[in-house]
């Protein structure tokens with residue numbers, strides 16, 4: 636077999652860039668000091684782990700970069716692994732040449748190499764090896780110091796920034812913790828929503844009792860507050876309460892002057908009712924903050940968005 640001359644393969648560079656974009660990465664800003672002691676930095680997603688023993692990482696440096704000379708000669712360099720709220724910083728350091736450091740509050744690390752603020756992690760390196768990598772230079776660094784921060788990393792894929800979200804197929808459990816012990820029942824939305832609802836509502840229910848109210852009354856007040864006067868039949872459907880609970884709740888609300896008859900079968904919320912609802916909502920917000928305080932704020936927000944979508948999806952057909 637003749638393997639000396641590989642066949643000519645035509646590669647469409649744009650398509651190859653798009654195909655490479657299918658591989659999701661994090662985003663770093665790599666920094667060094669130039670020979671003149673001036674800080675250099677650029678956004679780089681070619682950062683990759685190489686070895687734990689010895690501790691090595693690599694990145695590839697575009698030969699056309701203005702800071703090529705500084706990075707290709709630097710004995711020390713550092714990576715600030717960006718957190719998911721640092722898109723602006725990433726864009727800033729991806730713009731060629733300009734004064735990237737400006738008002739950025741960086742701090743000098745080992746050898747004075749700049750470390751950027753509030754990252755997900757820092758890796759401070761000493762140059763280990765440099766390889767030719769075509770139009771890039773592959774620079775391997777030996778990690779001398781690193782810090783991991785409790786911040787979610789920024790993601791880059793398909794030419795866009797993204798955020799880390801747990802894969803639905805793993806129930807959000809880290810790979811090493813996924814086990815077969817989970818009952819398939821736990822994969823269904825209804826039991827998950829039901830259990831989550833019970834946990835979240837438990838704490839708030841105590842507040843409602845203390846406030847001489849209940850979930851049904853609060854639901855009626857919120858519907859009347861956002862819709863104006865509503866006929867009792869329609870109100871009953873919207874609250875999803877049983878008829879008995881609905882009647883009890885309406886009577887209690889009318890007795891406390893939170894709700895008043897508004898002609899025909901309609902009911903309306905009063906000014907006192909609006910004040911009561913505002914008070915209950917304040918309590919609910921505080922309880923919700925407490926119940927979700929150990930969770931990632933972005934994920935909680937994502938959950939809110941998804942649940943809203945789910946509700947709208949079904950209510951649109953009604």
Ligand SMILES: Cc1cc2nc3c(=O)[nH]c(=O)nc-3n(C[C@H](O)[C@H](O)[C@H](O)COP(=O)(O)O)c2cc1C
Pocket residue numbers: 662676677678679680681682694695696697698699700701702703725728729730731732733791
């Ligand atoms: C998400 C992202 C990742 C990047 N990764 C790299 C990289 O790994 N290596 C590189 O040389 N340039 C990379 N770039 C481009 C450089 O950040 C950009 O060319 C920068 O302006 C170079 O700065 P300079 O010309 O001032 O040296 C990346 C840009 C973005 C937006």
